[in-house]
Amino acid sequence: MSSSRTENLAAAHGGKAPMVAIAGGALLMLSGLLSWSYDDRILDDISVRFFPIGIQIYSMVLGLVAVGLGVLLMRRPAWMDPGKGLRILGMASVVFVLGTLLAIAKQAGGIVNANEGLYVALAGAVLAAAAGYLSPEVHIDVRKWPRLNSNVEILIIVVLMALLLFTLAYTLNIEDGAVFGVFLVAVIGIVGGLLGSGLGAYFGFIGGNNRRPLMLAAFLVAFLFPFTQNGSDENMSIATQILVFAATALGLNIVVGLAGLLDLGYIAFLGTGAYVAAMMSTSAFATIGWKPPFLVVMLIGACTAAVFGLIIGSPTLRVSGDYLAIVTLGFGEIFRLAMFNLDGNNGPDLTNGPNGIPAIPDLVFFGFDFGEVHSIAGIPLGRFSNYYFLLLALIAFVILVFTRLNDSRIGRGWVAIREDERAAEAMGVNTFGLKILAFAVGAFLAGLAGTIKAHVDTSVSPDQYIFLESAFLLAAVVLGGMGTVLGVLVGATILKLLPEKLREVNDYRLLMFGLLLVVMMRFRPEGLIASKRRQLEFHEDDEELNELLQAEHLQEAK
């Protein structure tokens, strides 16, 4: 076993780990007060001493957490593994410092421009990581989780959510790509370090105890987000894209994550909704004369998509597995090509062909014009913020549908089909009906999202619905964690946000993106936020998790 050597190491020096961690943390904190670079024009000026900003502050926070974990290591609660947290934090810190060094070297033209603070930080980071690897392997006992008053628990949730909002707003407002990059690493270190040490599971537990408050808090955070943007539409436009993408991915998650059917043409459902909305809009290029109110259009779009879902799903009666995947891929391509062709030249004039339907006007709900800037409490909210709120409502609806279906007779039927279709059938599960239902529901939700997307985007064209988009949707589902809501939200966010923020390296953007997909799958094949069940499935039997699962179930049963 590869770990045996580190085990020996830990056995020999394990006692020193806390001190090493504290020393490392102290150095990291100290480094924040020192100058990191000679050049004052880069990375928001980190050449000043005793006046930490940006990167230096991140370093100090990393140090603080390291010290905290070190202390915990000395007096370890039975439900925590600070050593694991330190490993994550330490490694991330090292990457963080090296990344900064790289940025300095690149932007200022050479490593010589790095100042003492950086090297102090590097030493601290290495020590923190070393502490992680020195600390002994421990067994986490989740039964020892502290039981708190439920009000306190809710308070914790609220605080965590507030932190989340703050971090989110802060992150998105970082302009400098390099700073964004190292900040991300620092966040991974801080959050990963804390969660990895056992807090993650514990927070999950608290969250599980307080589902409702958690959901409410999460939505509140999402709702407040536009108010942190101060009228700027830049991030809000990305946010709307993320929401549309996430809503669609959640629909796909029903098909793939729950029912276990691989769908490679899913983007077509989004497209169906979008095209329906576009064709029925008042755009000069719209091809359908009838202009019902938008709510009706939404329903028509979603239903049309659902009908397509039924059609695309119907071969599942006979075709299964990867053959089904290619059937869906085929349908997806047929959809795109049909949209591409139906311009009167080839087939009837419906979609305006490759040029698409541009100039789709903004929505107006009861006199509320989504295209206008509205002010609430003095904070201007632009066009994209307006759509953001609408999409938030949509996402809430999608999540509701997803979770309620998942946790029902139907959801169980889907999982059974995913596990063993023949056996499910032999146990009286209406497999065909359920598979079709998965397609229809998923398509309905995607179609719904599509109708709004058409207006947010102001145009639809066939090249928005290429196979690669379906692949990305699938990636969001798999990357985030199949069958989970949170996972898909995270996956969708990463997949949409990263390419935007990677603009710094514009030409290398896609290259790095591709690489990232590979690396993420390499290290977390079960997805970032795997459902507990899935995690068991993939990481073979892990006593800890099993216990966790049981503890949670017991909790639920009460």
Place this chain on the structure above:
Amino acid sequence: GCGSRSDDTEGTDTGSAENKVAKIGVIAPLSGDLAALGKGIQNSVDLAIRQANEAKTIPGWTLELAAEDDQATPDVGKNAATKLAADKDVVGVVGTLNSSVAQSVQPVLAAANIVQVSPANTNPALTQGADFATAPKRTYPTYFRTCTTDSVQGPFAARYLFETAGIKEVATVHDKKTYGQGLVEAFSAEYTKLGGKIVAAETINPDDDKYDAVISKIKPSNPKTVYYGGEYPQAGPFSQQMKAAGLNVPLMGGDGIYSGEFIKLAGATAEGDLATSVGAPTDTLESAKDFIAAYEAAGFAEPYEAYGAYAFDAANAIIQALKVSLASADSAEAARQATVDAMSKVSFDGVTGAVAFDEFGDTTSRVLTVYGVKGGKWEAVNTAEFK
């Protein structure tokens, strides 16, 4: 050993600090197969901006370039426009290259009151609406262009083929995009009116790279020329494959195939292929001498290509309008509407000739040129004013 302690104070003192910034955007394909044309546009606008800043054309203001890639796709173009519209400093945009992209960009920029001048969009509907032939109606008050349209280019090519080259039977092929389809329609109408015969009319999907089946389908109708509506990334291979399949007739296209890249892709058999393009050849124009010299002096990596001069003129048209609109404005955003208003009054002698816009935003010039491939290069065959 790499790098040095950075004490070289470069770039800190361009322009006096009190100067306000206004940006001119560019939306063009900066990557992908059409990047050759797109880069030419970007560089030429860049040149115009540099010259204006040097000459302090607009006192108190520094102009900056904000170039966005549209990858020649409507969707990406629209996103680029959204991004530029969200940037409060942007007052005008030069672009797009493709008419199809323009269709998606127009409404976004129009909603933000940003003036858009295209150096290359030739589809007539962009300025005169879908019924341009019968009931022209201006669609977006913010949209202008410095090149002439396909309602001139198509007939121009038709007349050349029928009258000058004496070809009476033609097959048409287009790529279904706004530009290609519009061009072929304009061409066909004039050509049949003249008495020529369209023996086959096909379309292709621009994502394809093999056209055997279409070529085989056209071949038995024995066209004497194939008229192609579309762009060189497809037209080049199409020409090559046509001839490899034994259809040994010239291919003719519009400005979309007038690029050195076409010849590279079509290979040796491109000899004799024809193209029309807007205006007179840049290098023969007296008025373009300075532009060409300045362009070369600026040291751009890519040539100015077919639309460099038009883009230069487009940028200068915007700058002319900005002279008026920025004079009294305290922010770039506030000057957007004024810029649009000033635009219709712009009139000056540009690189490509007199620059001025009619009531639709179209250029007043109607000069076109027929080019032919000779010895592996495009050579002007005939320049004329269309009447």
Place this chain on the structure above:
Amino acid sequence: MDQFAQQLVNGLTLGSLYALIAVGYTVVYGIVQLINFAHGEIFMIGAFGALSTWLIFFEGETALWTLPIMLVGAIAASVTTAVLMERIAYRPLRNAPRLAPLITAIGISIFLQEAVRLGFNDPTLFLSNWNPLDFPSAKQKVPFPQIDVVTGQAFTLGGVTIQRSALFTIGCLVMCAAGLWYFVNRTKTGRGMQAVSQDPDTARLMGINVDRIIMVAFAVGATLAAVAGVAQGLQVTNINFKMGFLAGLKAFTAAVLGGIGNVWGAVVGGLTLGIVEAMAVQFIPGTFGGSPWKDVWAFALLIIVLVFRPQGLLGAKVVDRA
């Protein structure tokens, strides 16, 4: 009738290309049940490998003797990439959930496209400032050398035009298919491949080196894809970093059409798909005919075939014994 024969030839040519690529999907799928979406890129890299070989060694030369060397270059590039890809990206995921390698494949596909786009004309990306090769930029379509004998004036046979490059492509398919047949059915490695595909663990108990077999599968697929890459370059006269994507999608479709996992299926599926596309352009009348709809007809055919033969044209029915 002439038109029919002509389109048949066109279809066969196109189909041969699909078939050559499809084999790679099928062989790999057959063994590790992985839809290797990056296989299209292996095909693309083959084409670029051939082009590089030509640019480095005989730029300007178009004599036939350069072709075999270009083929070797193509195969070397493709096989190296495929084997590295397997080793670095897929092998660690052997026991991962089924969809993880699929996402990896998509990632690799994007990565390889971009790597070629950025790296082909610009060795500085990967190798500091060393740029002895003056390659054309791969950010746009790059012309592919036209080699004598296999390109040029087409043959005419009773009203049917047969292009030289078409003959080359079909010839390649015939030769590759024959070689492959021998390999899979007559060699021990071939039988090992079948065993690994059905139960890798037990195959190891038989003394079969599973890692090696999988690598061989990738290499075999890559070899054929490389040949296809050269054929494509000769036919279309230019190549680009995106060319693998669509071709790969079609070839994958062909592999499934024929019955994925079955080598003959890939060949039959490829040819069928090619012929259907060509015929659809010519013979479907009205506005739903012609080139723009050909892919729709191809996919429609696929769906219809799968509904009636869920295991593809030649695929074996998987028995599910309760």
Place this chain on the structure above:
Amino acid sequence: MSAMLEVRDLTVAYGKIKAVKGISFDVEQGEVVTLIGTNGAGKTTTLRTISGLLRPSGGSVTFKGKDLTSVPAHDIVQLGLAHSPEGRRIFPRLSVEENLLLGAFARKDKEISNDLQAAYDLFPILEERRAQPAGTFSGGEQQMLAMGRAMMSRPELLMLDEPSMGLSPLMMKRIMTTITTLQGQGTTILLVEQNAQAALRRANRGYVLEVGKIVLSGTGKELLASDDVRKAYLGED
């Protein structure tokens, strides 16, 4: 001389679960040794580790004096150690004959066809159905095929994991006879069986495994006579 197969302090874990917790045993040349034990005791895990499908987390396995712990599974077969896995694991889409031939994959000699015939003689049904895809076989038929396939590698040491599972009484007897025959031909056998009675009867020695540890060992006769064994594994009160 040391034993043909020596297992020393072997521990094996799935993730964090230790399935085998430090067991040691020997198999001498020419012996039949059996491992018995309740479900989940770790018998299968032990065999899979010996044949290289699993890596031990501690301890060692030595075969004919060679340490196997870092030899890949496919090379272990070549050393003369064959493993007929639990649950038959035949190649379902290959024909019966192809399955058998795969058993001889690691061999390079020319006598493969003789051995093929020998397998057919032992299980005539296999010869009758030589071209049938093995996946369509009934459970018992598959078991015969698996046995035949394992023999095709002409192993010096053959490990059989529950070879009688799902077999009719008649077949079960035949398999047991076969084991004796093989032993007679000089093959050493390590047998894991649920049918402890039958196994112990023909075993020279046996080990009793419980939750990953060896709790009892002795000759077959001793174990058969042991009260503990009778109670726990033979279902006799």
Place this chain on the structure above:
Amino acid sequence: MTITEPQRTPHEVGTKIVLEASGVTMRFGGLTAVDDVSMQVHEGEIVGLIGPNGAGKTTFFNCLTGMYIPTEGTVTLNGTKLPPKPLKVVRAGMARTFQNIRLFGNMTALENVMVGRYCRTSSMALTSILRGPKFKREEAATRERAQELLDYVGLSKSTELLARNMPYGDQRRLEIARALATDPQIILLDEPTAGMNPKETEETMHLIFKIRDSGMAVVVIEHDMRFIFNLCDRVLCLVRGSLLVEGTPGEVQSDHRVIEAYIGGDEDKEEIA
């Protein structure tokens, strides 16, 4: 021979025929796996199905439960002819277990059984989303019944274990619980004790008696002779697809044809003894 004194308690077999298969034939290409087999099962009866490997027992089960469409023959349950659709067969009241365990490995034991309730519950998509009182009642009932069944087969403690992590014997029992969840009138068990040690086998036998006593009919395939002859009211022996012998355990185990084809003659006896 070890199989001698049946220890079974005598009980009353009903007269009502629950399941009737007549002339069931199943061919795969040239192979006739099941050849014109007829069988009747009465209320409260335990019928054993034995036969050499490959005799067609599992295939016969597959024909009965609609997993295979028999080439010939009909299956009737309570007088109504069953279509060869597994779904309809289950709904009609016949459930089964599998020779190679086919549980939903990544679901908990409880969830596995709850899936079995699928065909006896009715809430559909909209109901599930809206969560009305009916839905809640049904969910609660499903959960309760599933837990009951787990208790019934002796898996009370394993409720929350993932099926695939359970010991072999428990998995077989879970399969039975899942089948029982479909409220069958007759249950078909395919080698329920394969891979079990004698002690577990014994427990399974008692479980089956318990099931029978609750009024269900049982058909069971096994190769463990002691198990079969102690358990069954009636035994059928299939050989090469055809029904060779049918009778009481006593009759069947002493039938020389059965001994010859299946159990093994005396000459083998000393081999095993």
